[in-house]
Amino acid sequence: MYLNEAPELSVNNLVVRYGDGCSDCQESLEKNRCKVCGTVWAVNGISFDVYPGEVLGIVGESGSGKTTLMRSLYFDFIPTSGNAALRGYKGGQANIWEASAAEQRMIKNVIMGMVYQNPVLGLRMDYSAASNIAEKIIAAGSRDAGQMTGRAKELLEAVEIPTSRMVEPPKNFSGGMQQRVQISKALANNPALLLLDEVTTGLDLSVQAKVLDLIRKIKARYGISILLVSHDLAVIRMLADRTIVMLDGKIVESGLTDQILEDPQHAFTQQLVHSLI
């Protein structure tokens, strides 16, 4: 990373609020909930950058706003306020949340790839694995079926799913395989930014290792920028270059991953690191 390098993704003062809010909100928050009006501030004024080829880790306990942040970036819901710019969309000069529906679909399908914790959210469970990958390619505008099948084969091979099973729907697959299909789907259009939301949670240890290994390979091979959300510090330690620590919708600490894990400054981070078994 050079000082003059343009970030792949730049998020500025993102707020996601459930409820109308009130004038007392910021003073009377109990964790992330206002005691006066009951509004929940899931993400409360977050700013960060992701640089090309970098893996940015986001850690935090459940309810700290990690997933809300990811889902906002993938347009699953539109945030209350704030803006985000992508290098691949209007040269990083425009707010992606103000883009038209068609532009948002283009951003989702071409510039970004998303892997959800729950494969049900990211895959069409009744469509074949090949179709799941083709969906992205169709959305990017291709109408060449042969090319789609070729790309699906290539990607499924890359994630070690036998191509003989590409006509099967993911509902027939194990959890680890589903997660790998999701990753190959996310990579279909060579995105510039990959969003990984707790990709290994709920998988057994050997499968976890496989998925993590795959992500490392993808990082080395394609040089994609990755935004990685996890509550598992081992995953963060293994993959992330820089890390952000979230608590109650805010960033409490950020820096190089090694630094944060070896010398945590904030009380919450210290607790998090020390509770690592």
Added chain:
Amino acid sequence: MNSNYNYAFLDEGSKREIRRSILKAVAIPGYQVPFGSRELPIGRGWGTGGIQLTLSLIGPSDTLKVIDQGSDESVNAVNIKKFVCLCTDVKTTIDTRDATLIQTRHRIPEIPLDNGQILVFQVPIPEPLRIVEAREEATKKMHAEKDYAPMWLQLYESLVKYKKVTIPSEYPCMVEGRYVMNPSPIPKFDNPKLHKAECLYLFGAGREKKIYAIPPHTEVLPLAFDDVPFERESFLGKKCRQCGSENTYLDEIFDAQTGEKFYQCSDTSYCLEARSHVSK
């Protein structure tokens, strides 16, 4: 003519409203225009969309033809014809060329229509995206944003599973590069007849309360991948047992007694005419 009813059964206000919807549909080819579907002495789902179009368009100078799956003599066609005659006294015909207004269910006549003619379709499900999205709210948005990716995915899935597109009828078309349209349950054989036609095609869905149209000379192309061309039903090596035609859409008829299979034209008036030429 039964004088207890208004001319063409519907009141003038209703007919005018339907004609206004038709004008809008003609102005935006392939777009489904909502309309206030009226009560008729026939249950919804029995061609009431087509009948309302016919009733609101018909005038004393018109000649009406009604077909059901290509046949002029099926119960549905005969009764619709009788009903319209009861309240209009218009001339009817089975000759495709003589008709100014043709109401059809699931076929387009074999004889190409000219620009003085209107073909009215009875449509059960006007929404082509219904097979991929159940909610009307969502399909409307998809049309508005021209988001047809799920439709293409459906086609691709069938290619992956069966090595070909398996939609038998109601094959979705792209109208003027803008709206994906359901051509009503016509066989794929008839799809090319919609493209750059001379006549006006009107589609009415009474139960679903939608009207849409293809005006003359409109581009209507079936959805197909670049490397997998659209294919019609093939009747290669088969011909009509009555008129001998080899270039028409054929019905397969099975004789349970002898176990034999016959083929004959689904368009009965075309078949009759072809036979009269043969006998001359």
